[in-house]
Amino acid sequence: MKISNLPSGPLAVNTYLVADEETKSAFIVDPGGYNPKLTAQVEREELKVEYIILTHGHGDHIGGVKDHLREFPEAKVVAHVDEMPMLQDADMNMSTALFGYPVTIMPDLLVKDGNSLVVGMMILNFLHTPGHSPGGMSIVVDNVVFSGDTLFYQSIGRTDFPGSSFRELAESIHGKLFKLPDETKVFPGHMGTTKIGYEKEHNPFV
Numbered sequence: 001m002k003i004s005n006l007p008s009g010p011l012a013v014n015t016y017l018v019a020d021e022e023t024k025s026a027f028i029v030d031p032g033g034y035n036p037k038l039t040a041q042v043e044r045e046e047l048k049v050e051y052i053i054l055t056h057g058h059g060d061h062i063g064g065v066k067d068h069l070r071e072f073p074e075a076k077v078v079a080h081v082d083e084m085p086m087l088q089d090a091d092m093n094m095s096t097a098l099f100g101y102p103v104t105i106m107p108d109l110l111v112k113d114g115n116s117l118v119v120g121m122m123i124l125n126f127l128h129t130p131g132h133s134p135g136g137m138s139i140v141v142d143n144v145v146f147s148g149d150t151l152f153y154q155s156i157g158r159t160d161f162p163g164s165s166f167r168e169l170a171e172s173i174h175g176k177l178f179k180l181p182d183e184t185k186v187f188p189g190h191m192g193t194t195k196i197g198y199e200k201e202h203n204p205f206v
Contacts, residue, residue, distance in 0.1 A: 001122055001142065003187065004041060009033030010098060011060040014189055016146060019047050020120030027051040027119050028075070029139065029146050030189060031064030039071055050119050053078040054105070055148025055189060056136040057086035058161075059095030062105050076108035078117070080128060083135025084110065092162060111137070127176045131169020132157030138177060145196070146187045151177055153194040156205045173206045
């Protein structure tokens with residue numbers, strides 16, 4: 001599994017291109033804006049993008065979906081079922097304020113806690129981790145978790161947005177993410193990578 005971080009969008013969200021080097025199957029996590037470097041890497045490495053997966057529906061994480069779908073029309077958009085209202089409401093997802101125009105997304109596949117997908121030789125397991133948003137989710141692949149805006153390096157996602165809840169966020173982190181092995185590497189939506197064990201000991205917010 002090869003993971004590339006290609007930040008995108010006005011807030012430079014961590015956008016991940018994850019590829020199975022053996023089969024060339026790949027998926028994208030949270031395209032916050034159009035990034036030509038991502039497209040160039042897909043073409044250079046001859047990858048097949050099968051899914052665009054959204055950890056949640058805030059505008060800074062979804063702004064590049066439609067542009068990249070034009071380039072990868074066979075890719076399916078994946079989101080948690082509880083995030084549908086936000087994905088369909090530009091005011092709720094704050095895209096108009098961020099971009100100056102509304103962005104709404106209609107996923108091809110809605111998942112729930114415990115669902116999984118196979119991409120090449122990779123098995124993706126979805127954890128519902130609400131708190132930053134009602135349908136926030138994390139994606140576990142082998143010893144890696146893509147945590148979106150739930151868990152950061154020594155920090156957590158904001159809980160002052162509509163639909164956010166600090167209590168739910170703390171429950172998601174303690175009840176789901178901190179149950180993963182300590183050596184699990186965390187690839188968050190913002191800031192640098194970390195590990196579950198490190199955050200259990202050093203995160204001051206939870």
